[in-house]
Amino acid sequence: MSHGSTDKCEPNMTPLLDLVLQLVMFFMISANFVMEQTSVEVRLPEAVSAKALGVADDTIIFLNINAKGQVVLPPVDREGDNDTLDNPAQVEGYMKRRAAAERLKTKKDKPEATLILRIDRGCPFEKSYPIMKACRTAGYSNVQLRAIRYSGQEG
Amino acid sequence: MSRRKRKVETTEVEADLPITPMLDMSFQLLSFFIMTFHPTPTEGQIAMTLPPAEQGGGSSNPDITEEKPKKYVVRVAATENGQIAAMTFREADAPDEGGENLGADLNVYMKKIKSLADAEMKRIAASATKGTKIPPPKLTLELGDKLLQEYVIALFDSGVQAGFTDIAPVPIDKGKR
Numbered sequence: 001m002s003h004g005s006t007d008k009c010e011p012n013m014t015p016l017l018d019l020v021l022q023l024v025m026f027f028m029i030s031a032n033f034v035m036e037q038t039s040v041e042v043r044l045p046e047a048v049s050a051k052a053l054g055v056a057d058d059t060i061i062f063l064n065i066n067a068k069g070q071v072v073l074p075p076v077d078r079e080g081d082n083d084t085l086d087n088p089a090q091v092e093g094y095m096k097r098r099a100a101a102e103r104l105k106t107k108k109d110k111p112e113a114t115l116i117l118r119i120d121r122g123c124p125f126e127k128s129y130p131i132m133k134a135c136r137t138a139g140y141s142n143v144q145l146r147a148i149r150y151s152g153q154e155g
Numbered sequence: 156m157s158r159r160k161r162k163v164e165t166t167e168v169e170a171d172l173p174i175t176p177m178l179d180m181s182f183q184l185l186s187f188f189i190m191t192f193h194p195t196p197t198e199g200q201i202a203m204t205l206p207p208a209e210q211g212g213g214s215s216n217p218d219i220t221e222e223k224p225k226k227y228v229v230r231v232a233a234t235e236n237g238q239i240a241a242m243t244f245r246e247a248d249a250p251d252e253g254g255e256n257l258g259a260d261l262n263v264y265m266k267k268i269k270s271l272a273d274a275e276m277k278r279i280a281a282s283a284t285k286g287t288k289i290p291p292p293k294l295t296l297e298l299g300d301k302l303l304q305e306y307v308i309a310l311f312d313s314g315v316q317a318g319f320t321d322i323a324p325v326p327i328d329k330g331k332r
Contacts, residue, residue, distance in 0.1 A: 013174045020181040027188030045308040049315035050199025116200060119304045124237055126300035128307075129326055136205040144200035147308050 042066060045121040047147035059113040061098065062146075063135070067120040069127025088130035095138035111139050118146040201311050204293075204323040222282070224290040225275055229264065230254065230327060231310065233299030239306050240299070244268075247295065265313040268294065272318035293321045300326065 042064050053060065064072045071085040071094070085091045099111040106112065115135055119128050135143060226247030232240040242264050245254030257263045275292045282289050294314050298307060307324060314322045325332050 013178055017174055017178050017181060020178065020185055024181055024184045024188060027185065027192055030192070030194075044196075044198065045305040047199070047201055047308050047312040049312050050201055052197075052199055118198075119307075121303065121305040121308070122237075123304045124300065125233075125298045125302045125304070125307055125324070125326065126331075128304060129298075129324065129331070132205055132324070141205060143205050144202050145308060145311060146198055146200055147312070148196045149199040 042072070042118045042120045043122065044118060044146055044148045046150035048150055050147040050149045052149075053114075059102070061113050061115050061140075063115060063117050063131070065117060065119045065123055065128060065131060067122035069123055069131070071131065088134045091131050092134035092137055095135050095140065099139045110141070112142070113140065115140045115143045116146050117143060201308065201315055202320070202322075203311065204321050222287065222289045224321075225271075225292040226295065227268070227271060227292065228254075228295045228297060229257070229268070229310070230297040231299055231302060231306075232327070233302035233306075235301060237301045237303035237306070239302070247293075261309055261313060264310070265317060268314060268319065269317040276318060291320050293323070294319045296322065296324045297327045298324055300328070 062074075064074065066072050071091050073079075073083050073085065075083075079094070079097075085094055102111045102113055103109070117128070117132070117135075132143065228245050228247050228249075230243045230245075232242075234240045239259045239261070241259055242257040243254040244257055244264075244267055255267070257267055272292065279289045279291070296307075296310055296314075298310075311322055311324075
């Protein structure tokens with residue numbers, strides 16, 4: 001009397017595992033980690049001609065300005081308990097302190113950092129201009145406006 | 156004395172790596188990354204020039220060339236809710252009041268400054284062949300107080316697309332500059 005064979009029938013999981021691990025790696029790599037300096041909720045306007053940061057811009061300072069015209073400091077840049085700078089005088093003082101710290105570090109007369117203003121699309125010019133002026137007074141000359149890069153095509 | 160050779164019995168043991176828990180974990184990781192995958196919009200920059208104090212003009216760079224750059228001014232009045240109410244164009248040396256009316260349409264503004272930038276680029280190219288250097292033209296935007304950043308960026312964006320590299324925003328009110 002012959003007995004049936006007891007060979008186990010197992011699907012080959014190895015290629016499946018390879019594929020899944022590759023997918024995991026893809027999602028891990030392409031995950032956008034929140035930048036500390038730009039984590040503040042600011043609704044940026046869109047622009048076709050907005051360009052990515054250049055290689056030469058090695059020192060970058062982000063300044064987040066909300067719709068009320070307040071400078072919102074991310075946790076990494078806070079001085080004490082203050083998380084907002086409500087008026088241009090405060091902004092000027094803050095930027096002067098940053099410029100002094102930078103000058104001390106680089107041993108140069110003027111701060112050379114690229115200042116990127118992330119201004120909310122709902123912020124009126126009368127609120128944003130005094131901040132630009134405060135940055136100019138603090139010695140920053142390389143100032144750029146942040147926008148969402150927009151291809152110009154509606155989906 | 157006979158020595159009995161001891162035969163060592165070797166049983167083949169197949170190493171079986173349990174793949175199933177690893178696969179379970181990988182699927183969990185995969186589902187986590189798929190669910191949290193949220194492509195954030197790509198951000199970019201538009202260069203601007205901070206005008207020197209008490210001047211409507213542009214860059215603070217010293218002009219070492221013989222020829223001075225052409226300076227254009229676009230005045231943008233804003234409505235109460237921050238939109239563009241009207242735009243007027245003039246050359247920097249012209250009197251403050253008046254100028255060419257561009258209405259409130261950004262396309263008209265774009266066409267106007269594009270034609271200016273193109274003409275200026277031709278002049279720069281022609282002078283380069285003669286050995287003289289003309290600096291690029293400057294565009295000053297005199298903006299109304301209530302104008303929202305959305306429109307400020309739109310004006311900058313059109314300026315950059317037209318070919319201007321030196322764009323400076325200033326308030327209409329000279330006292331605030």
